[in-house]
Amino acid sequence: MKYSPAFAALCGLVFQPCVMADIVVPGADGTDGALNITEDTTIDLAASGSYVADEWAVVFAYSSVDIAAGTTLSFTNHPRKAPVVWLVNGDVTINGTVVLSGGDGDYPPTLAEPGPGGFSGGMGQKNGTVLASAGYGSGGGAAVSIAYNYAGGVGGSYGTQGEQFNTTTAASREPYGNASLVPLIGGSGGGGRTGGDNRIGGGAGGGAILIAATGTVTIDGALVADGGNSSSDTGGGSGGGIRIVADTIAGGGTVSAIGGSSRFDGGMGRIRFERVNNSMTSVTNQVIPPPSVIDLLPNDTALVFPPNDAPTAKVLSVGGQVIPDDPAASFGAEPADAKLDESALDAEGETLVVIETENVSDNSEVTLLLQPRIAGVGSPGSYSFPAVRDETYVDPTKDRWTVEVPVSIGYAAMQVRVDRQ
Numbered sequence: 001m002k003y004s005p006a007f008a009a010l011c012g013l014v015f016q017p018c019v020m021a022d023i024v025v026p027g028a029d030g031t032d033g034a035l036n037i038t039e040d041t042t043i044d045l046a047a048s049g050s051y052v053a054d055e056w057a058v059v060f061a062y063s064s065v066d067i068a069a070g071t072t073l074s075f076t077n078h079p080r081k082a083p084v085v086w087l088v089n090g091d092v093t094i095n096g097t098v099v100l101s102g103g104d105g106d107y108p109p110t111l112a113e114p115g116p117g118g119f120s121g122g123m124g125q126k127n128g129t130v131l132a133s134a135g136y137g138s139g140g141g142a143a144v145s146i147a148y149n150y151a152g153g154v155g156g157s158y159g160t161q162g163e164q165f166n167t168t169t170a171a172s173r174e175p176y177g178n179a180s181l182v183p184l185i186g187g188s189g190g191g192g193r194t195g196g197d198n199r200i201g202g203g204a205g206g207g208a209i210l211i212a213a214t215g216t217v218t219i220d221g222a223l224v225a226d227g228g229n230s231s232s233d234t235g236g237g238s239g240g241g242i243r244i245v246a247d248t249i250a251g252g253g254t255v256s257a258i259g260g261s262s263r264f265d266g267g268m269g270r271i272r273f274e275r276v277n278n279s280m281t282s283v284t285n286q287v288i289p290p291p292s293v294i295d296l297l298p299n300d301t302a303l304v305f306p307p308n309d310a311p312t313a314k315v316l317s318v319g320g321q322v323i324p325d326d327p328a329a330s331f332g333a334e335p336a337d338a339k340l341d342e343s344a345l346d347a348e349g350e351t352l353v354v355i356e357t358e359n360v361s362d363n364s365e366v367t368l369l370l371q372p373r374i375a376g377v378g379s380p381g382s383y384s385f386p387a388v389r390d391e392t393y394v395d396p397t398k399d400r401w402t403v404e405v406p407v408s409i410g411y412a413a414m415q416v417r418v419d420r421q
Helices: 005-011
Strands: 034-037 041-044 050-052 057-062 064-067 072-076 084-088 092-094 097-099 208-219 222-224 241-251 254-256 270-280 292-295 312-318 350-358 364-372 383-386 398-406 412-420
Touching: 034 057, 064 084, 208 222, 312 412, 350 364, 350 412, 364 398, 383 398
Parallel strands: 034 064, 041 072, 057 084, 064 092, 072 097, 084 208, 092 208, 097 222, 208 241, 222 254, 241 270, 270 292
Antiparallel strands: 050 057, 312 350, 350 398, 364 383, 364 412
């Protein structure tokens, strides 16, 4: 081979050709084979893939993915409602439709089922003692009490704030999460309707999916993680989360994570594109909401899960009972994560909740969200309590926080939220 100065200057090496290598996707070893969808298919996440409790995700390692035109791929939730992760050692082609949307509002005592990685809609009022509840998730929409002279729910929030009745009596929660979608999380549910008998509940939050492929992700069909709809003065669920990491993102199809339609619509979800090359057309019109976009370099390694030093938060104990590392929050489908008796309550009917955070900055605020399945008379259906840092706890990376919360008969969900100031 004759030496060429021009070739050397371009490639940096005289005796090797220029090679644009694909990105690296950790875990994309193809062990689950090729996913080829040629007819309408529902994947049961409780029986397929690998559930990774530490990452709260159902992971699939495909060699390639092909969703044929005219077909629909949907999912049945894992018991932990975990999001979906595709690690693909090759190309992904979506000519059909992939759906992770939240369920529409239902009648009590049923809660609208979220998409994988999302959160349920609030319950509608059944009678004068079983009142509507707020939507679940960090952005769950409030259930507006009849005491406020308005019988309706509020839209769930996520990437944007859900629609609301007014800012003083029924304000929707603030947006949450981050543009990177790391960690991967879906949308929140809308609030259920009160003010009568057998009222409908709020729509559920859209689910969440990460598609990380070493090759090209082509979408000429649809990838949808919308919030669930509802009606009759309830709240729609917020849109979910869609993150695509690939060497090339291409196609002219639809990518959607919009809020559910209702009297008060749910907020938008979040969409993230990370790629070396982009040839996807009509991004503005057919990717809703507009994606956060990051340029990658050849040979870059995809960040699949949060790094080891990422901030974390969890409920350690409730009323002295230790909470499992992988809580179910099942509302009766399996044993409760904590079952309290009167001995766990103080004279005011409150109990102590202990929270642990790791790698969280000192100027952060920690809040415990308490959302009963059935709201009490005159209550808004959900509560937020600021936690207090335990200054006596000494650990270089961890902190303990405590908060006293009221407890009533019945199931309730707890969720920790950390906001950096």
